[in-house]
Amino acid sequence: MADQMADQAASQQTAVYVYEAPVRIWHWVNAFAIIALCVTGYFIGSPLSSVSGEASDHYVMGYMRFVHFAAAYIFIIGFVFRAYWAIVGNSHSREIYLPRIFSKDFWDELWHEIKWYSFLVDEPKKYTGHNPLAILAMHLMFVWGSIFMIISGLALYGEGAGMGSWQYQFFSSWLIPLMGQSQDVHTYHHLVMWLLIIFAIIHIYVAVREDIMSRQSIISSMISGWRLFKDNRPSND
Amino acid sequence: METFYDVMRRQGITRRSFLKYCSLTAAALGLGPSFAPKIAHAMETKERIPVLWLHGLECTCCSESFIRSAHPLAKDVVLSMLSLDYDDTIMAAAGHEAEAIIEEIVTKYKGKYLLAVEGNPPLNEDGMYCIIGGKPFTDQLTYASQHAKAIISWGSCASWGCVQAARPNPTRATPVHKVPGIGNKPIIKVPGCPPIAEVMTAVVTYILTFERFPELDRQGRPKMFYSQRIHDKCYRRPHFDAGQFVEKWDDEGAKKGYCLYKMGCKGPTTYNACSTVRWNGGLSFPIQAGHGCIGCSEDGFWDKGGFYDRLTDIHQFGIEANADEIGVGAATVVGAAAAAHAAVSAVKQARTKGDND
Ligand code: HEM
Numbered sequence: 310m311a312d313q314m315a316d317q318a319a320s321q322q323t324a325v326y327v328y329e330a331p332v333r334i335w336h337w338v339n340a341f342a343i344i345a346l347c348v349t350g351y352f353i354g355s356p357l358s359s360v361s362g363e364a365s366d367h368y369v370m371g372y373m374r375f376v377h378f379a380a381a382y383i384f385i386i387g388f389v390f391r392a393y394w395a396i397v398g399n400s401h402s403r404e405i406y407l408p409r410i411f412s413k414d415f416w417d418e419l420w421h422e423i424k425w426y427s428f429l430v431d432e433p434k435k436y437t438g439h440n441p442l443a444i445l446a447m448h449l450m451f452v453w454g455s456i457f458m459i460i461s462g463l464a465l466y467g468e469g470a471g472m473g474s475w476q477y478q479f480f481s482s483w484l485i486p487l488m489g490q491s492q493d494v495h496t497y498h499h500l501v502m503w504l505l506i507i508f509a510i511i512h513i514y515v516a517v518r519e520d521i522m523s524r525q526s527i528i529s530s531m532i533s534g535w536r537l538f539k540d541n542r543p544s545n546d
Numbered sequence: 547m548e549t550f551y552d553v554m555r556r557q558g559i560t561r562r563s564f565l566k567y568c569s570l571t572a573a574a575l576g577l578g579p580s581f582a583p584k585i586a587h588a589m590e591t592k593e594r595i596p597v598l599w600l601h602g603l604e605c606t607c608c609s610e611s612f613i614r615s616a617h618p619l620a621k622d623v624v625l626s627m628l629s630l631d632y633d634d635t636i637m638a639a640a641g642h643e644a645e646a647i648i649e650e651i652v653t654k655y656k657g658k659y660l661l662a663v664e665g666n667p668p669l670n671e672d673g674m675y676c677i678i679g680g681k682p683f684t685d686q687l688t689y690a691s692q693h694a695k696a697i698i699s700w701g702s703c704a705s706w707g708c709v710q711a712a713r714p715n716p717t718r719a720t721p722v723h724k725v726p727g728i729g730n731k732p733i734i735k736v737p738g739c740p741p742i743a744e745v746m747t748a749v750v751t752y753i754l755t756f757e758r759f760p761e762l763d764r765q766g767r768p769k770m771f772y773s774q775r776i777h778d779k780c781y782r783r784p785h786f787d788a789g790q791f792v793e794k795w796d797d798e799g800a801k802k803g804y805c806l807y808k809m810g811c812k813g814p815t816t817y818n819a820c821s822t823v824r825w826n827g828g829l830s831f832p833i834q835a836g837h838g839c840i841g842c843s844e845d846g847f848w849d850k851g852g853f854y855d856r857l858t859d860i861h862q863f864g865i866e867a868n869a870d871e872i873g874v875g876a877a878t879v880v881g882a883a884a885a886a887h888a889a890v891s892a893v894k895q896a897r898t899k900g901d902n903d
Pocket residue numbers: 343346347349350351353354355374377378381382384385458459461462463465466467495496498499501502505814857
């Protein structure tokens with residue numbers, strides 16, 4: 310109800326403040342952390358060509374893993390902070406954590422969005438926050454993907470840190486037997502990286518496309534925080 | 547009452563050798579010198595507990611490893627400690643007489659004896675794939691385990707299933723802790739194919755002298771030998787950190803002893819003591835000989851893809867490809883779809899623009 314009123318209000322005004330500063334900062338920090346994690350993670354799985362000379366003169370894998378772990382902790386702290394912000398932030402900050410799957414509107418709008426992407430309708434609706442399709446993709450691929458990466462990543466980290474470490478106690482000790490053995494945890498940690506990469510491809514493509522073709526600003530909103538609407542007509546006109 | 551010490555003396559082991567053995571064991575267990583007298587005392591005063599050693603589906607590599615314990619002394623002592631009256635491989639009795647020994651131990655030492663299991667029972671067809679003395683091994687195992695004090699699962703077979711349980715596991719070979727009817731007995735797993743001899747003797751000694759299990763991890767393995775990966779204590783680890791890998795068998799790196807990670811070494815995912823205790827009396831271990839670890843002490847190691855692949859295949863979803871092959875494939879499809887979608891979108895955008903003009 311409140312959301313609807315907000316939506317109606319939104320359709321009349323041309324700019325709404327959607328993404329609060331902490332969300333915007335998190336978004337970009339997180340994006341760079343994920344890039345670093347994917348690049349270093351890939352090279353942990355398939356290392357660069359060997360370097361010659363004395364072992365003591367080099368630390369290629371060591372640095373690779375160090376950057377992975379440093380970015381991992383930035384990613385984890387960011388994720389935890391973002392989850393906290395979903396509780397204390399504005400209503401948009403919750404959208405991707407708790408999709409409104411119990412509201413009929415959500416599914417109607419989702420259907421409309423699917424038709425929009427299938428070129429079956431001429432115009433999308435206007436949304437102050439995310440559109441339902443985006444919410445579902447972010448929730449299923451990004452939120453759960455990240456949770457999996459954090460849990461499996463900490464489980465792998467615990468193996469190196471040793472059985473006495475908190476990472477081992479809280480993550481490795483149950484995840485490794487659950488998944489079979491350590492090699493399986495590596496394999497799925499690696500596989501879900503590709504899920505996140507696919508999410509990123511879709512996310513970036515759609516953001517650019519919506520920025521051009523939808524009735525609201527997208528990319529600049531994640532920089533300024535403001536959602537600008539390109540027309541004054543009501544949302545579902 | 548017969549103590550362990552009595553038995554050893556009867557076997558011709560001198561007191562001097564006995565004390566030597568106690569210090570050796572204390573060291574092997576990482577307990578420190580002060581524990582040597584404690585072990586000696588326990589052995590002199592405690593009643594000997596028999597160990598019943600059963601064999602199911604297995605290759606006998608655990609027994610072979612065990613009797614090759616580095617220190618001849620350790621071997622003699624431990625062998626005399628075990629009541630190896632019943633052990634298919636090395637017992638003197640045969641046929642009905644042999645089977646009667648089980649009965650005798652079970653009745654005489656009810657609730658006291660240790661049950662050591664090498665191999666595992668196949669459960670399909672009521673256990674017909676492994677018959678011992680005319681009866682399925684499953685029956686022998688469940689019977690002996692019900693009255694045992696505790697169970698030692700020797701090797702990867704008893705601990706995880708190993709090769710006979712590899713996909714598609716036609717006989718349904720099942721590791722000991724998953725066999726129905728075993729009863730709620732404490733189980734210690736000593737995985738490996740085979741486990742290292744010194745690890746086996748140390749575990750037996752610990753249990754017999756202290757009458758309890760050493761500290762176990764969540765999966766039931768003794769922490770003192772299985773709490774670290776091969777990779778954590780591997781002497782080639784500096785080459786791993788430096789980024790120096792064997793790229794091909796017999797390349798320059800192989801000659802220089804670089805890290806075997808790219809050749810599929812499973813050291814980073816394998817919990818065992820090979821890189822510290824080593825094999826054949828501490829002489830060497832696979833990585834030292836130039837071959838990667840194949841992860842023989844890990845659950846289901848036969849089914850985790852190639853021994854020579856770093857990124858191993860996934861076959862859960864009817865596919866046979868590694869994470870990168872699947873990921874690149876899926877990302878290409880999605881990328882191509884996005885590009886096609888973008889093209890159609892551009893046409894549409896151009897058209898709407900045209901209409902508006
Ligand atoms: C977006 C998130 C992440 C991505 C894309 C990612 C990617 C990867 C990849 C591809 C690997 C190589 C796996 C293999 O083939 O063995 C890897 C290894 C690893 N990752 Fe991550 N990772 C992520 C998050 C994390 C997090 C949050 C942690 C937590 C500390 C973490 C810790 C590790 C560890 C410990 C390893 C194993 C390193 C080694 O074997 O030396 N990762 N990661």
